[in-house]
Amino acid sequence: xxxxxxxxxxxxxxxxxxxxxxxxxxxxxxxxxxxxxxxxxxxxxxxxxxxxxxxxxxxxxxxxxxxxxxxxxxxxxxxxxxxxxxxxxxxxxxxxxxxxxxxxxxxxxxxxxxxxxxxxxxxxxxxxxxxxxxxx
Amino acid sequence: xxxxxxxxxxxxxxxxxxxxxxxxxxxxxxxxxxxxxxxxxxxxxxxxxxxxxxxxxxxxxxxxxxxxxxxxxxxxxxxxxxxxxxxxxxxxxxxxxxxxxxxxxxxxxxxxxxxxxxxxxxxxxxxxxxxxxxxx
DNA sequence: CCGAATCCACAAGGATACTG
DNA sequence: CAGTATCCTTGTGGATTCGG
Numbered sequence: 001x002x003x004x005x006x007x008x009x010x011x012x013x014x015x016x017x018x019x020x021x022x023x024x025x026x027x028x029x030x031x032x033x034x035x036x037x038x039x040x041x042x043x044x045x046x047x048x049x050x051x052x053x054x055x056x057x058x059x060x061x062x063x064x065x066x067x068x069x070x071x072x073x074x075x076x077x078x079x080x081x082x083x084x085x086x087x088x089x090x091x092x093x094x095x096x097x098x099x100x101x102x103x104x105x106x107x108x109x110x111x112x113x114x115x116x117x118x119x120x121x122x123x124x125x126x127x128x129x130x131x132x133x134x135x136x
Numbered sequence: 137x138x139x140x141x142x143x144x145x146x147x148x149x150x151x152x153x154x155x156x157x158x159x160x161x162x163x164x165x166x167x168x169x170x171x172x173x174x175x176x177x178x179x180x181x182x183x184x185x186x187x188x189x190x191x192x193x194x195x196x197x198x199x200x201x202x203x204x205x206x207x208x209x210x211x212x213x214x215x216x217x218x219x220x221x222x223x224x225x226x227x228x229x230x231x232x233x234x235x236x237x238x239x240x241x242x243x244x245x246x247x248x249x250x251x252x253x254x255x256x257x258x259x260x261x262x263x264x265x266x267x268x269x270x271x272x
Numbered sequence: 273c274c275g276a277a278t279c280c281a282c283a284a285g286g287a288t289a290c291t292g
Numbered sequence: 293c294a295g296t297a298t299c300c301t302t303g304t305g306g307a308t309t310c311g312g
Contacts, residue, residue: 072254084293093247100239107236111229118208
């Protein structure tokens with residue numbers, strides 16, 4: 001039924017209301033971040049990404065790449081050489097995004113311990129028998 | 137069977153490699169952002185969130201709230217009044233996160249048009265018959 | 273009013289095989 | 293090398309129902 005060529009993910013949804021949700025919707029993909037940071041160092045090839053991201057499947061990498069390209073975050077360049085060569089590089093806006101993303105990384109780094117602690121406390125709270133809650 | 141109480145989403149996965157992926161994993165939930173920004177204005181009640189977020193189901197709101205609480209992003213306060221009352225408020229680290237998230241919003245606002253343009257171009261490119269690509 | 277339990281639909285994501 | 297197509301498992305999220 002030729003929707004395009006691959007099966008294309010969730011497309012766009014009704015995320016117009018919140019621009020943040022919209023950008024997250026682009027970046028929330030399990031692999032989008034990995035691709036963006038990998039490409040931040042400079043142009044990368046398909047297989048480079050495939051090995052760099054560690055865990056991504058061909059299919060998902062392709063899907064992610066397509067989405068990012070469609071949104072103008074990645075620029076795809078094909079070199080019609082004998083062994084096919086394709087390079088992906090960040091667009092200017094994507095470079096900006098990556099920079100912005102760094103502050104998120106920073107936040108995550110700073111609070112990683114707090115989060116772990118909170119989780120442990122929460123889980124412990126729920127794991128014990130309620131009758132223990134009176135302490136002693 | 138009794139994993140905890142509800143069915144709990146993907147939990148945590150192997151996102152240790154990338155802290156950014158980890159935080160995104162918390163925030164990437166379709167509703168997490170909405171909850172965080174809604175709670176940023178001050179303590180909010182369950183039904184307030186339910187109406188504010190517009191589109192969220194009871195289940196997803198509960199799940200989102202639980203996850204956020206577990207990660208130490210939300211503080212849940214129960215008032216044992218006759219009509220039960222529960223308030224959710226951001227923790228300090230969550231407030232920081234929301235601030236950081238603003239830069240993402242900013243980015244999204246600035247490039248919303250670029251993204252739309254890019255998408256339109258991409259779709260147009262793929263929609264036309266390939267034989268047209270030679271132009272004239 | 274707040275939330276948990278169950279059931280169900282769909283889409284994201286993984287494995288594999290095939291192609292240019 | 294750089295994808296594409298197909299199959300299948302799992303997660304995600306909605307609707308509904310019941311309880312504190």
